[in-house]
Amino acid sequence: xxxxxxxxxxxxxxxxxxxxxxxxxxxxxxxxxxxxxxxxxxxxxxxxxxxxxxxxxxxxxxxxxxxxxxxxxxxxxxxxxxxxxxxxxxxxxxxxxxxxxxxxxxxxxxxxxxxxxxxxxxxxxxxxxxxxxxxxxxxxxxxxxxxxxxxxxxxxxxxxxxxxxxxxxxxxxxxxxxxxxxxxxxxxxxxxxxxxxxxxxxxxxxxxxxxxxxxxx
Amino acid sequence: xxxxxxxxxxxxxxxxxxxxxxxxxxxxxxxxxxxxxxxxxxxxxxxxxxxxxxxxxxxxxxxxxxxxxxxxxxxxxxxxxxxxxxxxxxxxxxxxxxxxxxxxxxxxxxxxxxxxxxxxxxxxxxxxxxxxxxxxxxxxxxxxxxxxxxxxxxxxxxxxxxxxxxxxxxxxxxxxxxxxxxxxxxxxxxxxxxxxxxxxxxxxxxxxxxxxxxxxxxxxxxxxxxxxxxxxxxxxxxxxxxxxxxxxxxxxxxxxxxxxxxxxxxxxxxxxxxxxxxxxxxxxxxxxxxxxxxxxxxxxxxxxxxxxxxxxxxxxxxxxxxxxxxxxxxxxxxxxxxxxxxxxxxxx
Numbered sequence: 362x363x364x365x366x367x368x369x370x371x372x373x374x375x376x377x378x379x380x381x382x383x384x385x386x387x388x389x390x391x392x393x394x395x396x397x398x399x400x401x402x403x404x405x406x407x408x409x410x411x412x413x414x415x416x417x418x419x420x421x422x423x424x425x426x427x428x429x430x431x432x433x434x435x436x437x438x439x440x441x442x443x444x445x446x447x448x449x450x451x452x453x454x455x456x457x458x459x460x461x462x463x464x465x466x467x468x469x470x471x472x473x474x475x476x477x478x479x480x481x482x483x484x485x486x487x488x489x490x491x492x493x494x495x496x497x498x499x500x501x502x503x504x505x506x507x508x509x510x511x512x513x514x515x516x517x518x519x520x521x522x523x524x525x526x527x528x529x530x531x532x533x534x535x536x537x538x539x540x541x542x543x544x545x546x547x548x549x550x551x552x553x554x555x556x557x558x559x560x561x562x563x564x565x566x567x568x569x570x571x572x573x574x575x576x577x578x
Numbered sequence: 579x580x581x582x583x584x585x586x587x588x589x590x591x592x593x594x595x596x597x598x599x600x601x602x603x604x605x606x607x608x609x610x611x612x613x614x615x616x617x618x619x620x621x622x623x624x625x626x627x628x629x630x631x632x633x634x635x636x637x638x639x640x641x642x643x644x645x646x647x648x649x650x651x652x653x654x655x656x657x658x659x660x661x662x663x664x665x666x667x668x669x670x671x672x673x674x675x676x677x678x679x680x681x682x683x684x685x686x687x688x689x690x691x692x693x694x695x696x697x698x699x700x701x702x703x704x705x706x707x708x709x710x711x712x713x714x715x716x717x718x719x720x721x722x723x724x725x726x727x728x729x730x731x732x733x734x735x736x737x738x739x740x741x742x743x744x745x746x747x748x749x750x751x752x753x754x755x756x757x758x759x760x761x762x763x764x765x766x767x768x769x770x771x772x773x774x775x776x777x778x779x780x781x782x783x784x785x786x787x788x789x790x791x792x793x794x795x796x797x798x799x800x801x802x803x804x805x806x807x808x809x810x811x812x813x814x815x816x817x818x819x820x821x822x823x824x825x826x827x828x829x830x831x832x833x834x835x836x837x838x839x840x841x842x843x844x845x846x847x848x849x850x851x852x853x854x855x856x857x858x859x860x861x862x863x864x865x866x867x868x869x870x871x872x873x874x875x876x877x878x879x880x881x882x883x884x885x886x887x888x889x890x891x892x893x894x895x896x897x898x899x900x901x902x903x904x905x906x907x908x909x910x911x912x913x914x915x916x917x918x919x920x921x922x923x924x925x926x
Contacts, residue, residue: 504857508850512840521836522854525829526861529868536872560864567860571853574774 362449369445369453377457384425384461391421391465395472405477411538414473415531419498421465426458426502427519430510438510447576448569455503455568462495486541486550493557494534500564501526507575533557592908599902603750606894610635611738612703615691620647620709622679623716626672629663630691632701633738637662640695645670646728647709648690648702649679654723660693668693676720681711692728699731701738737892745809749895750902752802756824758906759795762788762914763827767859770852780922782848785855786838787917789831791910796828823865830858 377384395417399405402413441450470491474480481487502523509518533553540550610632617628630645637643645657645668658673670693681687686708694700739746769785772778803821804814815821837854841847 501861505854508837508854511843511846511850512837513842514840518837518840521833525826525833526858528826529861529865532872533868556868560868563860563864567857571857575850575853 362446365446365449366453366456369450370457373453373457387421387425387461388465388468390424391417391469392472394420395469395476399473399476405473408539408544410473410477411535411542414469414538415494415535418466418469418495419527419531421469422462422495422498422502423520423523425461425465426499427506427509427516427523429454429458429503430507431515442576447572451503451507451568451572455499458503459496459499462499463492466491466495481541482543483541487538489554490534490537490541490557493554493561494530497530497557497561497564498527500561500568501530504564504568504571507572511575530557530560533560588908589912592905592912595901595905596909599750599754599898599905602898603747603902606898607735608634608744608746609733609735609738610698610701611740612691612693612701612706615703615706618707620672620675620689620707621712622675622677622681622709623712623714625658625674626707627669628691628707629667629669630693630703632666632668632693633743634666635698635701636665637668637695638665640697643668643693643695645672646692646694646702646723647672647707648692649687649709649722650689652725654692654725654727655679655720656723656727674718675709676718677716678720678722679709681709686710694729696729696731699733700728703740734894736894741810745806746895748802748806750898752799752806754899754902754906755795755802756799757903758910759792759799759827761903761907762792762795762910763831763859763862765911766792767856770855773848773852774856779844779848779925780918782852783918783921784914785852787914787921788910789834789855790917791914793828793831793835794913795906795910796824796831800824800828823869826865827862830862834858 398413398417402409405413470481502519505523505526506519509515509522512518533556536545537550537553537557539545540553611634612630613633614631615628616630617626620626626647643660643662645660647655649655655672655675657670659671661669661671663669670691679687688705689707689709690702690704691706692700692702736746766785766788769781769788773781773785800821803824807816807821808814834851834854838847838851841850
């Protein structure tokens, strides 16, 4: 299974390298949107900074992960359907998009540091929060993208379906990042991290259960 | 008539329960209560007089009205005289407050004001009066009475609650609708699971019609809750978590609806929407568990708000509240049944 996943990831990497413009355009989208937003909010201070981080990151996630299961043609979909086990394919796609999200998040953090002129207060806690939130987001978005890939109008549907579902993850991420910036004197950060990991685990198991059900047609 | 009798028994039950809830919920009166105590400052060694505005009382008809100061430790001070101005307004005079009222803190002692008579029983305003200690030494001892002096009267009435007053009747509509909505959502998850196991179309249609009814209930719950919030909290929309939870649940299920309408193949539609239904419900449960840790709520039972606990939600209220939940659930089932039949017919 792990060999399969590794194989699919390397295939994905090959496709990505051949057509790098897709991911690069997502990154460009990220840079452009953060430039626009940071110029509107001329000064980046307080909770607004973290709020903007999560909002921009969420929309970048939808942009990057929302399309992982959309294929150019129906034939290609059938081909892939015959080749791989759905769980393997899902895990590989999810892992690959997780990697992309981490890169995008790093770019966003660097941009934010550049524009606000201040470094992260507690980078370790923020890093842990970011990794867990990105994991949850990429799981939800991958599953929703798999669902939406069967519908007639995909792009809008991914956003509609996923936005209400990601709220608990974003709220926890926001609270934890505010703790990491020192806005709350909340000693409970480890409890929140635990809840976040629990949600990720739940999402992972739900996806593994549901993907084969979605897949067969 | 023949047609009417063919309705299944639970539909009759739904109609009867709903009628019962409407009649009992609107017609059973509130218990008498005190709305306002105009003078809240008392001092030991001085006489105390206050005017009191009450609600739902018949003070003009009662002839043995007494007012009481209810001190901590269940000690009562009886009034000297009570003069009734009209059915809901009276003036209570207390004798010079004597020694034995142990005012320890500098802020004074909080006492409740209670009124009783043999016609209506007793009612009180919690912590209405603040008793300060005497400025000079004062030696006359105070006479105290026990709680057994108070007249009580059993009556069929809902509890009187400050701020809420008559709007507490909304419990049978707003809260009950919301609970019925959650019951319906759980039911639709059950049908989705049944569909995924058996692949029978009827289960998918049942799941989707139950969800549609749940959306209608969610909107109704939001509207009734919004009106209640305007009355008690002063705004139609607050940052309250339960309010926003319902809004999120509505968003999720409206998205479910859009998902169904955007897939043309019925087989795929059934499969995808069942999976999304289960997934969304799981995430909603996560939300229910996560959010209360993050924020306080204005709703009863959260963040230091008084709950409808044993004190607030008495047996008279339960007598209407629980049937109300069942009534809404059954009516929701009925609506869902009609909808799913309609869809089954229009399919062929």
